[in-house]
Amino acid sequence: SQKIEQNSEALNIQEGKTATLTCNYTNYSPAYLQWYRQDPGRGPVFLLLIRENEKEKRKERLKVTFDTTLKQSLFHITASQPADSATYLCALEGGGGSYIPTFGRGTSLIVHP
Amino acid sequence: EPEVTQTPSHQVTQMGQEVILRCVPISNHLYFYWYRQILGQKVEFLVSFYNNEISEKSEIFDDQFSVERPDGSNFTLKIRSTKLEDSAMYFCASVKGSDRSNEQFFGPGTRLTVL
Numbered sequence: 229s230q231k232i233e234q235n236s237e238a239l240n241i242q243e244g245k246t247a248t249l250t251c252n253y254t255n256y257s258p259a260y261l262q263w264y265r266q267d268p269g270r271g272p273v274f275l276l277l278i279r280e281n282e283k284e285k286r287k288e289r290l291k292v293t294f295d296t297t298l299k300q301s302l303f304h305i306t307a308s309q310p311a312d313s314a315t316y317l318c319a320l321e322g323g324g325g326s327y328i329p330t331f332g333r334g335t336s337l338i339v340h341p
Numbered sequence: 342e343p344e345v346t347q348t349p350s351h352q353v354t355q356m357g358q359e360v361i362l363r364c365v366p367i368s369n370h371l372y373f374y375w376y377r378q379i380l381g382q383k384v385e386f387l388v389s390f391y392n393n394e395i396s397e398k399s400e401i402f403d404d405q406f407s408v409e410r411p412d413g414s415n416f417t418l419k420i421r422s423t424k425l426e427d428s429a430m431y432f433c434a435s436v437k438g439s440d441r442s443n444e445q446f447f448g449p450g451t452r453l454t455v456l
Contacts, residue, residue: 260442271345271432271447272384279442317384327441328397329374331384 230256232332234318240338241308249303249335251318256330259322261294263303266315266334275316276303308339343367345448347433353454357422362451364416364433372436373416374445375408377401377429384432390416391439423455 233252241247251261260279264272278285278294278301285292291304305312315334321327346365354360366373375387388408389396395408407419416435420427430452434445 262445266384269430269450271434271450272445273447274444277442277444319384322442326397327389328399329386329445331386333383 230254230320230323230330232256232318232320232330234316234332235335236333238336238338240340243309243339243341245308247305247308247312247337247339249316249337251301251303251332253299253320256299256320257296257323258320260320261292261301262319262321262329263290263292263301264317264319264331266317268315272317305337308337310339310341313337313339345433345435345446347431347448347451349451350449351452351454353456354423356425356455360420360423360453362418362420362431362433362453364418364448365414366416366433366435367437367446368414370435370437370446371439372396372441372443373410374434374436375418376432376434376447378432378450379429387418389441420453423453425455428453428455 231254262277263275266272276292278292289306293302315336317334319329319331321329348363373390378384386399388398388402405421409417430450432450433448436443
């Protein structure tokens, strides 16, 4: 069955450093992958989408890579700030003609001042 | 900036009762979704809706669930006979246009508690 894995342990980093979050998947060939931010008790907020034929996407301090051979996406936040502290979710969609979004459990990022 | 709204923010109900969760998607959006998130777990897709009909649905979305767009603005999720395990946050989302890969805008959620 399809499986998405994100680090279950919280990632703690110092302000100003680059945070790197990982999303691995198996038994899936998504057409695209999305990253979301979720704060406690709130709905997910869309950050970036990357398609299967794209290697890298950037938006301000955010960068996403997508390696369909390794079945992995990396999500980077450069010059991290305490306000970046949240849970980051990856979601895959569009594999095999199905458009059912499948979310990972998310990784909690804590940026220390 | 336009946003997706959901009501109520918190719904408490007795097991076996029917509940209707309401969403008002962003006005020019065409694709609508319902998701649920059990406390501490991942976001799970329930159903997508386009052109007044269900586009995709997950295994969770059994015959106890139904969706409706009764007018041009509301999008509702009905659970006919609630179970304890239906307790979760329910999120509505909408997408601009007919391309499902466009950004999904999520609402703030409705916390459903089944006693």
